[in-house]
Amino acid sequence: MRQADLQTLQQSSLFHDIAPRVVAGIAADGLVQALPKGTFLFAEGDQPEFCHMILGGRAGLIAQDGADRETTIEFFGPGDMLVGAAVILDMPYLVSARLAADSRMLLIPAESFRRHVRHEPALANACLRQLASHWRLLIGQIKDLKLKTAPQRVGGYLLEKAGDVGGRAVVTLGEQRKVLAGRLGMSPESLSRALAELRSFGVGCHGRDVVISDVKQLREYCKQSKVPRANA
Amino acid sequence: MRQADLQTLQQSSLFHDIAPRVVAGIAADGLVQALPKGTFLFAEGDQPEFCHMILGGRAGLIAQDGADRETTIEFFGPGDMLVGAAVILDMPYLVSARLAADSRMLLIPAESFRRHVRHEPALANACLRQLASHWRLLIGQIKDLKLKTAPQRVGGYLLEKAGDVGGRAVVTLGEQRKVLAGRLGMSPESLSRALAELRSFGVGCHGRDVVISDVKQLREYCKQSKVPRANA
DNA sequence: TCGGAAGCTTGATCTAGATCAAGCGAAGCG
DNA sequence: CGCTTCGCTTGATCTAGATCAAGCTTCCGA
Numbered sequence: 001m002r003q004a005d006l007q008t009l010q011q012s013s014l015f016h017d018i019a020p021r022v023v024a025g026i027a028a029d030g031l032v033q034a035l036p037k038g039t040f041l042f043a044e045g046d047q048p049e050f051c052h053m054i055l056g057g058r059a060g061l062i063a064q065d066g067a068d069r070e071t072t073i074e075f076f077g078p079g080d081m082l083v084g085a086a087v088i089l090d091m092p093y094l095v096s097a098r099l100a101a102d103s104r105m106l107l108i109p110a111e112s113f114r115r116h117v118r119h120e121p122a123l124a125n126a127c128l129r130q131l132a133s134h135w136r137l138l139i140g141q142i143k144d145l146k147l148k149t150a151p152q153r154v155g156g157y158l159l160e161k162a163g164d165v166g167g168r169a170v171v172t173l174g175e176q177r178k179v180l181a182g183r184l185g186m187s188p189e190s191l192s193r194a195l196a197e198l199r200s201f202g203v204g205c206h207g208r209d210v211v212i213s214d215v216k217q218l219r220e221y222c223k224q225s226k227v228p229r230a231n232a
Numbered sequence: 233m234r235q236a237d238l239q240t241l242q243q244s245s246l247f248h249d250i251a252p253r254v255v256a257g258i259a260a261d262g263l264v265q266a267l268p269k270g271t272f273l274f275a276e277g278d279q280p281e282f283c284h285m286i287l288g289g290r291a292g293l294i295a296q297d298g299a300d301r302e303t304t305i306e307f308f309g310p311g312d313m314l315v316g317a318a319v320i321l322d323m324p325y326l327v328s329a330r331l332a333a334d335s336r337m338l339l340i341p342a343e344s345f346r347r348h349v350r351h352e353p354a355l356a357n358a359c360l361r362q363l364a365s366h367w368r369l370l371i372g373q374i375k376d377l378k379l380k381t382a383p384q385r386v387g388g389y390l391l392e393k394a395g396d397v398g399g400r401a402v403v404t405l406g407e408q409r410k411v412l413a414g415r416l417g418m419s420p421e422s423l424s425r426a427l428a429e430l431r432s433f434g435v436g437c438h439g440r441d442v443v444i445s446d447v448k449q450l451r452e453y454c455k456q457s458k459v460p461r462a463n464a
Numbered sequence: 465t466c467g468g469a470a471g472c473t474t475g476a477t478c479t480a481g482a483t484c485a486a487g488c489g490a491a492g493c494g
Numbered sequence: 495c496g497c498t499t500c501g502c503t504t505g506a507t508c509t510a511g512a513t514c515a516a517g518c519t520t521c522c523g524a
Binding site for chain 1: 297318321349350356357360361364366368370373374375377378414417455456
Binding site for chain 3: 176177178188189191192193195196207
C-alpha cells in the first residue's frame with residue numbers, strides 16, 4: 001500500500017478522527033486495487049466478501065430489474081464505504097456496485113473488517129456516523145421521489161451540488177444524462193425536458209456545465225408543493 | 233421505569249446482546265411515556281432532543297410537502313430506535329414522526345445517548361447494526377419506487393408481511409388504506425385498484441385481512457420486470 | 465477527411481396512476 | 495333506531511412522465 005493511499009484514508013471523513021496506528025492496522029489487512037470504469041465490485045444477491053472503500057474515483061450503486069432495466073441509486077466518492085450495511089450484517093447485498101470512473105479501491109476482507117469494528121470503538125463510531133449520513137441521503141431520495149415532480153428533483157439535485165451559496169452558481173454534472181436520469185428516477189428524455197423547463201427559472205445548461213443564475217429562486221421553485229388541480 | 237419496560241428493552245433487537253447493567257444505565261437517563269396515537273414525537277427540521285425508542289406500539293416516519301400533502305416513509309415497532317441517524321449526527325431531522333397507535337416510548341436525552349454510544353462499544357455496535365438494517369429498508373423502498381408498478385409494490389408489501397412461507401398466507405394490514413397508500417407511494421384509489429388487480433393472482437381482500445392463496449405465484453408476479461411496449 | 469456511432473434534444477404518442485366524483489357499507493352517535 | 499360520518503371501492507377523466515421516433519451535434523477511429 002502506498003503512503004499516499006494511507007494518507008487519503010487518514011484524511012477521509014470516515015477515518016479522520018481515528019488514530020493513525022489503528023487506521024494502518026485496518027488497512028494492513030486490505031489490498032488496494034486500481035480498477036477501470038465500468039468494473040462491477042459486487043452484484044445484488046452476493047454475500048459480502050470485502051468492505052469496499054473508495055480511495056479515489058467514483059462508484060454508483062445500481063439496482064436492476066429482471067430485464068435490462070437498471071437504475072442508479074446513489075453515487076459515492078473518495079472516503080466513502082460502499083454498502084457497509086451488508087458487510088456489517090453479513091447479509092446479501094440488495095444492490096450492485098459499479099465504478100463510474102477509473103478508481104482506486106481499498107478492499108478489506110469482510111470478516112476482518114467486522115472484527116476491527118467489534119474491537120475498535122473509534123471505528124465503530126466512525127462507521128455509525130457514515131452509515132447515518134448515508135441513511136439521510138436515502139431518506140432525501142425517498143422524499144423527492146414521493147413528493148416532487150421531475151423538474152423539482154432535477155433542480156434539487158443541482159442545488160445540492162451547488163452547495164449553500166447565495167445568488168449565482170455553476171455546477172458540473174459528473175455523469176452522463178442517462179445515468180443521472182436513473183439516479184433522479186426519470187427517463188433521459190424527461191431529464192432533458194426538465195432541464196428545459198428550468199430555463200425559465202434561470203438555469204442555463206451548456207453541455208455538461210449548468211449555470212444557476214439565481215439559486216434562491218430555484219430553491220423556491222423546488223420547495224413548492226405538487227399542487228392538486230383544485231388549488232390551482 | 234417499570235420492570236416490564238426494562239425487560240422489553242433488554243429483549244429488543246437493539247439491546248438483546250448488551251449487558252443488563254449497561255442497558256439499565258442507559259435507561260436510567262431516560263424517561264418512559266405512554267402516548268396516544270397521533271402524537272407527534274418530533275417534526276422535520278427539529279434539532280433532536282431525545283433518542284426515541286419504541287417499547288410498545290407503533291410509529292411512522294412521515295415526510296411533508298409544503299401543503300397538506302404528506303407521505304409515510306416507514307413504520308417502526310417495538311425495539312426500534314426512531315431516526316437514530318439524526319440523533320447520532322446531531323443534525324436536524326429530515327422527517328417527522330407520529331404515533332400510529334397508542335405507544336410506550338423511552339426518551340433518552342440526545343446528548344446522554346451520544347455519550348453512551350461513545351463510551352459503550354457494545355451499544356455503538358448495536359446501533360450500527362440497527363442503522364444498517366434500517367438502511368436496507370430504505371434501499372428496498374427506493375428500488376420498489378423506481379422499478380416496480382403500483383400493483384407489484386402492493387404485492388411486495390404483502391409478501392414481506394407474510395414472511396417466508398410457501399403456499400397460502402394470511403396477513404393483516406395494520407394501517408388504514410390512506411396511510412398504507414402513502415407508504416407504498418401511491419394514492420388510496422390506486423391501492424384499491426392494485427388490490428383488485430391482484431385478485432387475479434390469488435389475493436383476496438376482506439376488509440383489513442388479506443389472503444394470499446399462492447405465495448409463490450404472487451412472488452413471481454412481483455419480480456416481473458416493468459416491460460416496455462416493444463417486448464410485449 | 466469522412467463516416468459512424470454516441471449522446472442529447474425535441475416532437476408525437478401513449479399509459480400508469482392521480483384526481484375528481486359518486487356510491488356504499490359499517491361504525492359511531494344523538 | 496335513524497342519521498351522519500368515515501373509510502373504502504369503483505367509475506370517469508386528466509396529466510406527468512414514459513416510450514417511440516427523428517434529428518442534431520460532437521467525438522472518435524479509420
